[in-house]
Amino acid sequence: CGVFAAAAVASRMLGLGGAQTAHAFGTAGSMAGGLMAAQEGAMVKRVHAGRAAQAGVYAALLARRGFTGIENVLEIPFGGFYHAMSERYVPDFVTAGLGEKWETLLVGFKPYATAGAIHASLAALDGIMGENELGANNIERIDVRCTTYCCKHVAWRYEPRGVAAAQLNMFYALSAMAIDRAAMIEQFDEQRLADPRLLAFMPRIHVEPDPAFDALGHAFRYALRMMVACRDGRSFERQSLHRPGTPDNPLSxxxxxxxxxxxxxxxxxxxxxxxxxxxxxxxxxxxxxxxxxxxxxxxx
Structure with missing residues (x-):
């Protein structure tokens, strides 16, 4: 959906009228793309945001010159954007608070070099290890209970297929945090992706969806509970409803x-x-x- 935001901004900057802007949206919608399947290692993941911005600007420039797009691109029943994305879409959600609620004020920051869906688990493990002076060798098992969304998004079987695959994989990221106590640039260097120490630690990590977190709704999609069992019999637990870096759990x-x-x-x-x-x-x-x-x- 990034193409629509880019088309809207570009249309405003070009001073387009309502009809031209609608055509810009219609053209942008036809150029929308970017599949999350790229997360399992494809370099094209890096192109998604830039390509959306490029397409939105291009659509607005075409509209200024009279090029027509799909006039009701969002809601048209056959082949429209809403129908392509979901059978149960809610159009009013898009315009709720229009002109009063500014989503840019809700933009978050990422404290780690990974997918946002991994951040709550990284913060939990970092906190547990730091507060209890644990090293990776002290840990027998890590259990993560999270939403089904997070499970599907980042808790898939890791294979060293590229930097993007590591950055969007919870098993890799938590292993890096346990061993390096960090999850930033160095942990996702090409030379680390098949590090035997990281691969050997991954079987200690277990991730399962928790219906209780799913029931909280979309606003709590990053909620989780982590349990860390140590080899000396001690165990520690931490729960988080919002990932660090969001307005509900801001960074300093x-x-x-x-x-x-x-x-x-x-x-x-x-x-x-x-x-x-x-x-x-x-x-x-x-x-x-x-x-x-x-x-x-x-x-x-």
Whole structure:
């Protein structure tokens, strides 16, 4: 559905009227794509977001020149977007709070370099190990009870088929957290994907869906309970209803900044990273946002 957001923004920036914007949506809908099956190792996963943005802008540019799209692309019964996605769609959900509720204020941040559906389990394991001074060798078994959504999305049998496969797999990510006490860039390096230590730890992890979490609804799709059993007989448990980084379980400003510095520092000099952080802190007071965008370009 990213093409529709991109088409909407591009249409607004181009000053298109209602009819032209509808045609932009109709064209964008015909170019919608991106299948989550790519998570099991395909490099095309990296293209999804950019391709959606490209298609939305392209659709708006075509509409400006009179190109027509499917006028009722969302709700048309045969071949429409809603019908293609679900037999039980709720159109009113799309427009609920329109002009009053801004979804951009609900955008989350990812503390780990994995799919968001794994973050609650990573935070739980990190917390249990840190609070009880556990190492990977102390752990006999990890049991995760989560939603059916998370099970299907990230708890599939891991095979070292590429970075994307590791980043979207709970068994790999939890093994990395147990052994490295981290799940960031280094843990998803190509050289680590078939690490014997990680592969050997995975059988200790057991993931099952919990109907009680499913019953909480979509807003609690990342809810889980983790039980860690140790070889010395001790056991620990932790439950979370929201993954870290969401509005219901936000990250601290310092943690967000630390992640930015870690990632940006790999492509920008330290001075530039510092300047970006300072500029963002006074973003609302800038005379021109180009002051920020100019800092984001790596020196050649």
């Amino acid at each position: 400003a310092s943690r967000i900044e630390a992640k930015f510095r870690l990632l940006a520092g790999r492509v920008l000099p330290g001075g530039a990273v510092d300047e970006i952080v300072t500029t963002v802190s006074r973003l609302e007071r800038l005379d021109d946002v180009k002051q920020l965008s100019a800092l984001l370009v790596p020196a050649r």
